[in-house]
Amino acid sequence: xxxxxxxxxxxxxxxxxxxxxxxxxxxxxxxxxxxxxxxxxxxxxxxxxxxxxxxxxxxxxxxxxxxxxxxxxxxxxxxxxxxxxxxxxxxxxxxxxxxxxxxxxxxxxxxxxxxxxxxxxxxxxxxxxxxxxxxxxxxxxxx
Numbered sequence: 718x719x720x721x722x723x724x725x726x727x728x729x730x731x732x733x734x735x736x737x738x739x740x741x742x743x744x745x746x747x748x749x750x751x752x753x754x755x756x757x758x759x760x761x762x763x764x765x766x767x768x769x770x771x772x773x774x775x776x777x778x779x780x781x782x783x784x785x786x787x788x789x790x791x792x793x794x795x796x797x798x799x800x801x802x803x804x805x806x807x808x809x810x811x812x813x814x815x816x817x818x819x820x821x822x823x824x825x826x827x828x829x830x831x832x833x834x835x836x837x838x839x840x841x842x843x844x845x846x847x848x849x850x851x852x853x854x855x856x857x858x859x860x
C-alpha cells in the first residue's frame with residue numbers, strides 16, 4: 718500500500734469508528750497510530766483528514782445527498798459513506814489533492830474495505846459530485 722493510501726486508510730478507520738461507536742476522535746486516532754505507526758508527515762496528513770472531515774460531516778452528507786440523490790445516505794454502508802466524505806473533503810475543501818487522485822484513492826479504499834460493488838458505487842457517486850465541484854466549493858466556503 719502506498720504511503721498516502723496508508724494514511725487515508727488510517728483516517729478511514731478512525732472516522733468509521735467515530736461514526737459507528739461515537740468514540741472520541743482524538744483517542745481513536747492515538748490508538749490507531751500506535752497500532753499503525755506513520756511518519757510525522759503522514760501522521761499530519763491523516764490528522765488533517767480526520768479533523769477536516771469531522772466538523773463538516775453534516776455538510777458533506779447533505780452535498781452527497783443533494784448531488785447523488787439516487788443513493789439515499791441512510792442506505793449507504795457506513796464504510797462507504799466515510800470513504801465518500803474523505804474524498805469529497807480532499808477535492809472540495811483541502812484542494813491539495815487532484816480530483817482524479819482523490820477518486821482513485823477512494824476506489825482503492827472501497828476495494829480494501831467495502832463490498833464487491835463498493836468500488837463502482839464510490840466511483841459513480843464521486844464522479845457525480847466532481848461534475849458539480851464549483852457549486853460544492855461555493856457551498857462549503859460558506860460553512
